[in-house]
Amino acid sequence: MYLEKMSLLDYRNYATCDVEFSKGVNVFLGENAQGKTNLMEAIYVLAMTRSHRTSNDKELIAWHKEFAKISGRVQKKNTQFPLEILLSSKGKKAKLNHLEQRKLSEYVGHLNVILFAPEDLAIVKGSPSVRRRFIDMEIGQISPIYLHHLANYQHVLKQRNHYLKQLMIGKRDDHTFLEVLTEQLSTHGAHLLKERMSFVKQLEKWAAPIHHEITQAKEVLKISYQPSVEATNWEDVDQIFLDLMTQFEKGKKRELDQGNTLYGPHRDDLLFFVNEQNVQTYGSQGQQRTTALSIKLAEIELIHDEVGEYPILLLDDVLSELDDERQTHLLTAIQDKVQTFLTTTSLDGIKKHVLRQPRTFIVTNGCVELEDK
Amino acid sequence: MQYPEPISKLIDSYMKLPGIGAKSAARLAFYTIDMREDDVTDFAKALISAKRDLNYCSVCGNITEEDPCYICKDAGRDRGTILVVEDPKDVISIEKMREYRGLYHVLHGVLSPVEGTGPEDIQIPSLIRRLQSDEVKEVIIATNATAEGEATAMYLSRLIKPAGIKVTRLAHGLAVGSDIEYADEITLMKAVEGRREL
Numbered sequence: 267m268y269l270e271k272m273s274l275l276d277y278r279n280y281a282t283c284d285v286e287f288s289k290g291v292n293v294f295l296g297e298n299a300q301g302k303t304n305l306m307e308a309i310y311v312l313a314m315t316r317s318h319r320t321s322n323d324k325e326l327i328a329w330h331k332e333f334a335k336i337s338g339r340v341q342k343k344n345t346q347f348p349l350e351i352l353l354s355s356k357g358k359k360a361k362l363n364h365l366e367q368r369k370l371s372e373y374v375g376h377l378n379v380i381l382f383a384p385e386d387l388a389i390v391k392g393s394p395s396v397r398r399r400f401i402d403m404e405i406g407q408i409s410p411i412y413l414h415h416l417a418n419y420q421h422v423l424k425q426r427n428h429y430l431k432q433l434m435i436g437k438r439d440d441h442t443f444l445e446v447l448t449e450q451l452s453t454h455g456a457h458l459l460k461e462r463m464s465f466v467k468q469l470e471k472w473a474a475p476i477h478h479e480i481t482q483a484k485e486v487l488k489i490s491y492q493p494s495v496e497a498t499n500w501e502d503v504d505q506i507f508l509d510l511m512t513q514f515e516k517g518k519k520r521e522l523d524q525g526n527t528l529y530g531p532h533r534d535d536l537l538f539f540v541n542e543q544n545v546q547t548y549g550s551q552g553q554q555r556t557t558a559l560s561i562k563l564a565e566i567e568l569i570h571d572e573v574g575e576y577p578i579l580l581l582d583d584v585l586s587e588l589d590d591e592r593q594t595h596l597l598t599a600i601q602d603k604v605q606t607f608l609t610t611t612s613l614d615g616i617k618k619h620v621l622r623q624p625r626t627f628i629v630t631n632g633c634v635e636l637e638d639k
Numbered sequence: 640m641q642y643p644e645p646i647s648k649l650i651d652s653y654m655k656l657p658g659i660g661a662k663s664a665a666r667l668a669f670y671t672i673d674m675r676e677d678d679v680t681d682f683a684k685a686l687i688s689a690k691r692d693l694n695y696c697s698v699c700g701n702i703t704e705e706d707p708c709y710i711c712k713d714a715g716r717d718r719g720t721i722l723v724v725e726d727p728k729d730v731i732s733i734e735k736m737r738e739y740r741g742l743y744h745v746l747h748g749v750l751s752p753v754e755g756t757g758p759e760d761i762q763i764p765s766l767i768r769r770l771q772s773d774e775v776k777e778v779i780i781a782t783n784a785t786a787e788g789e790a791t792a793m794y795l796s797r798l799i800k801p802a803g804i805k806v807t808r809l810a811h812g813l814a815v816g817s818d819i820e821y822a823d824e825i826t827l828m829k830a831v832e833g834r835r836e837l
Binding site: 410411414418421422424425426428429432438440442443445446447449450 | 750751752753757758786787789790793794797798823824825828
């Protein structure tokens with residue numbers, strides 16, 4: 267799929283803006299603080315109805331304006347349709363093919379995007395909670411049942427932690443209710459663990475060859491899910507449930523002493539190994555970046571697997587952080603396959619011959635113009 | 640400009656009702672001023688009477704004018720079955736069905752450690768006392784299909800089952816007369832899980 271064109275109205279620093287994109291690579295060239303990332307964000311909002319940078323939609327509306335509008339036209343294999351997002355201080359409206367969608371969840375998913383921004387390095391470098399959120403978001407996009415179990419898991423977890431604290435300080439002494447909460451937590455937790463395990467396997471399957479290619483066969487990437495509970499069979503929900511229950515029974519005393527739930531998917535982590543070494547601790551900056559990039563590119567393939575079409579790729583200020591060889595490999599990996607948008611302050615560092623006919627846009631102070639050839 | 644004090648007080652009172660905000664409350668208050676005096680008096684009396692004349696049944700916890708309530712007193716009802724609900728409103732819903740002939744027990748809440756509600760804070764001890772007579776053969780748990788409703792149901796079944804009383808739970812699934820097309824994923828999942836052999 268690709269985004270044919272996009273129009274903005276009173277969006278951030280853009281009063282009006284109409285751009286037609288190329289099917290291949292689109293480059294937004296401009297100095298700092300001119301609105302390159304705002305353009306990327308606009309594409310992201312058009313696809314996901316929310317920004318990746320802020321949770322406050324009002325920030326997206328230009329100063330002293332009542333509302334902002336982003337509209338675009340999506341071309342898919344067999345169909346094409348317009349998308350429109352209207353943001354106002356009262357809320358937002360999403361229109362798919364001219365029809366307003368009451369549920370945003372019905373709107374999201376018609377334009378798939380993968381965004382890679384400098385912040386994404388946190389998937390590799392950041393805390394385990396960042397990685398858990400990454401897994402949850404990715405699986406959630408594909409499986410609504412997973413989101414149901416996740417929401418319930420988090421809800422029951424809160425209840426259970428409160429109850430463990432009450433037991434710890436002696437405010438309550440009924441262990442039957444603790445068993446009930448443990449069983450509920452394990453039921454939802456087992457589903458989460460099964461899905462996460464198979465997702466991580468898929469992710470590794472796609473990310474490893476990409477990483478291999480970007481690093482010119484110098485590095486081997488392995489991804490491993492680190493569960494806080496050992497299960498005998500990760501494909502059988504009932505077995506995972508039993509293993510969780512056994513672990514809770516074994517660790518009961520510890521949990522009661524600490525007044526907190528110490529086992530389960532909320533304590534798990536995702537580890538990345540390059541040439542058998544943990545990238546989080548021993549990897550160089552460049553290796554960490556490449557790892558994050560491989561994972562993002564693997565997502566492209568994952569979505570292609572699920573949806574049957576390639577998503578569009580947004581690379582915000584990424585190229586400048588990679589060395590020439592890694593750049594070249596990244597760009598060859600995506601060309602002719604994925605519509606790509608990238609921002610940069612200068613084309614000097616980028617090998618021009620690799621980019622086959624990129625469409626370059628000059629961004630200056632909220633104005634986008636096609637570069638003169 | 641400020642509202643005259645009697646109106647302010649009335650608006651403030653309306654705002655204590657669920658689902659009524661400042662604007663709705665103001666509209667209701669001004670409407671009340673224009674009502675006939677008899678109607679307003681009846682309205683006020685109805686409010687007070689609902690509070691003063693209603694009590695909770697000492698047996699099942701349902702709202703009632705007399706104690707025990709008419710359902711608990713009804714000799715024609717099956718005393719071997721008790722249906723457990725969260726709220727008096729749920730009793731009215733089940734009664735509308737006109738098919739259920741057993742007794743009720745109203746919990747007045749669900750177990751929720753976050754809100755500090757434990758078994759003693761809702762009507763669980765009184766339910767256990769009722770079950771100590773040999774009459775009861777089955778307890779149907781009809782708490783809501785929320786995480787807390789499920790936890791409460793599981794908790795009750797653990798307390799009651801060892802006594803040899805049958806414990807059942809209401810089914811989850813498709814609403815009768817509805818299209819599968821319009822059902823959400825979770826409901827469908829529950830419906831598939833709870834399928835029956837034909």
